[in-house]
Amino acid sequence: MMRLHCFCQSGNSFKVAFALRAMGLPYESVHVDFMHGQTRDAAWRAEVNEMGEAPVLDDGPLRLTQSGVILTHLARKSGRFGGRDDNEQREILRWLLFDNHKFTSYFATYRFMKAFGPSAPDPAVMAFLRSRIDSAHAIVNKHLATRPFLLGDEPTIADISLSGYVFYPVEESGIDIAAAHPNLGAWIDRLRQIKGWGDPYEVMPGERIAPKW
Ligand SMILES: N[C@@H](CCC(=O)N[C@@H](CS)C(=O)NCC(=O)O)C(=O)O
Incomplete structure (x- = not known):
């Protein structure tokens, strides 16, 4: 049985949970106590993920990190949501990179600072992040004006990746x-x-926290 190390506030983890469920692959969740610093713990980094991040997926002897790598692995394993040919696979990679750099990352940081950060966020930092978020959202909104999913008629792991935070x-x-x-x-x-x-709050473990700021 595959094991997904995750926590319910983590949209990056949700990408993997969504993919596993959509592909019909059985797995169990392992709670990462992110809110109490588990991913900063030296032992956790040594044993689970040197990058100090969730998600992590254990698949037999494989321990995989980075949601884009994990989604690609799962698409190959299941034969689903992975694109039909080389062109589609390149297109998926293009969106995964855009997502990790711009679509998910600025939004995830903004939301974390606003909802769960240790102190009230700096307005100048939030204004910078907000402009980057609005720009990334506008780009994808324009792309989706002429197609239902990022690659066309069918959803792929590109859509699953970009959707990590949109359901919160x-x-x-x-x-x-x-x-x-x-x-x-x-x-x-x-x-x-x-x-x-x-x-996301129903499919991943952990305690729900009311937004703070
Ligand atoms: N690019 C990574 C991002 C993962 C990530 O940032 N995860 C967050 C939780 S949602 C994390 O563990 N952050 C820890 C940190 O930034 O120190 C991925 O897609 O897996």
Whole structure:
């Protein structure tokens, strides 16, 4: 049985949980106590992930980190959501890189600082992040104006990757993605229809925390 090291606030982990469920691959969750510093612990880094991050997926002898690597592994393993040919696989990689650099990363940082950070966030930092988020969202919104999913008619792990944080409550980030970007809103609704989709707080372990700032 595969083991997913994750916690419920982690959209990067949700990408993997969503993929496993959509692909029909059985797995068990291992809670990472991120909120109490487990990923900063030297022993955890030595044993589980030197990069100090969730998600981590154990698949037999393989211990995989980086959601993009894990999603690619799962698509190959299941034969699903991985693109039909070399061109589609390159296109998926292009979106995974864009997601990790711009679409997920700025939003995840903004949301974490606003909802779960140890002190009230610096407005100048938040304004910078917000401009980067709005720009990334606008790019994907434009792309989705002419197709239901990133590569066309069918969802792939590119969609699953970009969707890591879009299902969390608006009050955590204060950013209503669907209201600002209707094509993203319609895409989010389509992703919710995929068999296996579940709310991040229901499919991953850990204690739910009310947004702080
Ligand atoms: N690019 C990584 C990002 C993973 C990541 O940033 N995970 C967060 C939790 S959602 C984390 O563990 N952050 C720890 C840190 O930044 O120190 C991936 O896609 O797996």
